[in-house]
Amino acid sequence: MRADLTTPADRRAALDTAARLRHLPEADRDIIRLAGDPLFPRLLEQITSTGGCAHPVHLTGHTTTRNTTTGEILHHYDTRTEPGERLLVRCRNRRASICPPCSRLHAGDTFHLVRAGLTGGKTVPQDVRDHLRLFATLTAPSFGPVHRATTDRERCRPRRNAGTCPHAAPLSCTAHHTEDDPLVGQPLCSGCYDYTGHVLWHAHAGQLWDRFTRATRRHLATLAGIPQSHFPRHARLSFAKVAEYQRRAAIHVHAVIRLDGPDGPHTPPPPWGTVDALTTAVRTASVTVTVTTPYTPALGEHALRWGAQLDTRPLHAALDDPDGLADDAVAAYVAKYVTKSAADTTAGADHRLRTPDDIDAIPASPHVRTLMHTSWRLGSLPELAHLHLRAWTHTLGYRGHILTKSRAYSTTYAALRAERAVHQGAVDVQAVDGADAVTEAHWRYSGSGHSVGSALIAAGIAEDRAESLQLYREARDDDARFAAQSWEVKP
Numbered sequence: 001m002r003a004d005l006t007t008p009a010d011r012r013a014a015l016d017t018a019a020r021l022r023h024l025p026e027a028d029r030d031i032i033r034l035a036g037d038p039l040f041p042r043l044l045e046q047i048t049s050t051g052g053c054a055h056p057v058h059l060t061g062h063t064t065t066r067n068t069t070t071g072e073i074l075h076h077y078d079t080r081t082e083p084g085e086r087l088l089v090r091c092r093n094r095r096a097s098i099c100p101p102c103s104r105l106h107a108g109d110t111f112h113l114v115r116a117g118l119t120g121g122k123t124v125p126q127d128v129r130d131h132l133r134l135f136a137t138l139t140a141p142s143f144g145p146v147h148r149a150t151t152d153r154e155r156c157r158p159r160r161n162a163g164t165c166p167h168a169a170p171l172s173c174t175a176h177h178t179e180d181d182p183l184v185g186q187p188l189c190s191g192c193y194d195y196t197g198h199v200l201w202h203a204h205a206g207q208l209w210d211r212f213t214r215a216t217r218r219h220l221a222t223l224a225g226i227p228q229s230h231f232p233r234h235a236r237l238s239f240a241k242v243a244e245y246q247r248r249a250a251i252h253v254h255a256v257i258r259l260d261g262p263d264g265p266h267t268p269p270p271p272w273g274t275v276d277a278l279t280t281a282v283r284t285a286s287v288t289v290t291v292t293t294p295y296t297p298a299l300g301e302h303a304l305r306w307g308a309q310l311d312t313r314p315l316h317a318a319l320d321d322p323d324g325l326a327d328d329a330v331a332a333y334v335a336k337y338v339t340k341s342a343a344d345t346t347a348g349a350d351h352r353l354r355t356p357d358d359i360d361a362i363p364a365s366p367h368v369r370t371l372m373h374t375s376w377r378l379g380s381l382p383e384l385a386h387l388h389l390r391a392w393t394h395t396l397g398y399r400g401h402i403l404t405k406s407r408a409y410s411t412t413y414a415a416l417r418a419e420r421a422v423h424q425g426a427v428d429v430q431a432v433d434g435a436d437a438v439t440e441a442h443w444r445y446s447g448s449g450h451s452v453g454s455a456l457i458a459a460g461i462a463e464d465r466a467e468s469l470q471l472y473r474e475a476r477d478d479d480a481r482f483a484a485q486s487w488e489v490k491p
């Protein structure tokens with residue numbers, strides 16, 4: 001190794017360059033080989049239709065649609081005539097670190113899915129715009145003080161005569177930290193930090209959320225003066241939530257909560273469903289719900305709760321309320337988080353870990369690595385076996401989806417994909433629409449990924465797509481940032 005390549009970034013850059021130089025002639029050779037194939041135009045079409053997916057799935061098989069009465073073949077497709085006798089389909093990975101084009105598509109779908117629940121469209125009636133809607137941010141509790149980013153003259157955690165902890169670490173920090181300071185989010189003392197509590201909280205965050213939604217319904221019923229068991233006769237509460245990793249590597253939950261009438265979005269919410277009532281119900285539920293972990297001789301029992309910080313904002317179609325948020329801004333904000341993996345926020349890894357050695361190989365902070373080791377270690381306790389903590393070590397014990405929603409909230413990812421397939425002509429609309437047609441299909445997975453040459457072609461296509469989308473997205477993100485500034489909750 002050369003002496004001047006001192007930092008890991010320097011070494012990585014040097015390796016990247018070396019790798020590129022080594023691969024370029026090979027990629028050139030591969031592109032020449034591909035372009036020489038008479039089916040090359042069709043290969044280009046396939047790569048284009050996946051949007052330049054970085055890890056496409058290869059399928060082989062055939063599909064035939066017949067008229068059930070006459071037996072006439074209305075549509076037939078077989079991969080035997082395709083380049084390499086296979087069809088490329090998107091990997092559909094939501095993570096930008098794994099497949100940028102698919103993650104962009106996923107973010108777009110999320111935007112439409114969340115937006116439809118806010119303003120109608122995609123099978124959701126326009127009336128939901130007038131239903132009571134709240135945007136709430138629920139936080140994790142404190143597991144110990146961490147360094148925080150400061151503004152202007154503000155100091156991190158100044159405490160007069162604070163002294164030191166049992167590990168001889170100062171209990172006060174009078175430094176200024178910028179957003180990019182690697183200390184931000186790291187504990188003042190890792191010996192005092194409750195790593196077990198943090199991982200257990202992540203592992204039960206889904207359960208805590210379920211109890212929170214049930215308690216919100218109960219409190220709303222009480223406020224309305226109706227028996228709790230009658231709530232479904234009067235109203236339905238639906239939601240979409242997204243998990244976001246904070247700098248201290250604990251998740252926050254951002255949620256859209258909507259109150260509908262008893263039959264969902266098609267029925268008007270009851271008159272007692274006011275902003276004040278829903279806000280009070282949400283606040284009460286967030287402070288009262290608890291999940292108690294199973295007792296283990298090593299850990300005892302942990303009572304897990306939401307953090308004291310809670311932010312709630314009413315949502316309005318038109319921004320006439322200074323505290324309110326615009327629908328599009330919220331949908332864009334939520335969509336932004338689903339493309340991130342734990343790794344993007346430097347709070348984990350984007351793949352499962354197989355051994356404790358894998359943890360040390362990850363470019364993460366000591367804090368994140370300690371969380372991973374804690375998750376791995378807790379994964380060996382028989383009383384906690386049901387939490388599968390080793391399988392969720394890469395997400396620091398958080399086992400939920402990044403985006404979850406209740407059934408009545410809006411459309412589904414599957415419906416959005418089907419709609420797109422029809423638009424792109426991938427489905428023979430006539431054949432599918434005909435009531436007396438039957439489709440027979442046989443598909444088999446036959447591999448994944450690209451050759452070096454087709455990877456370059458795909459990257460080029462993905463880049464073109466990204467550029468044409470950029471102007472639209474920039475405008476949208478500006479709106480989201482503008483709205484987000486006023487209510488973002490600091491770690």
Ligand SMILES: [Zn+2]
Pocket residue numbers: 053054055056090091092093099101102103
């Ligand atoms: Zn992909």
Ligand SMILES: [Zn+2]
Pocket residue numbers: 146147148156157173174175177183
């Ligand atoms: Zn500090």
Ligand SMILES: [Zn+2]
Pocket residue numbers: 165166167168169189190191192193
């Ligand atoms: Zn300490």
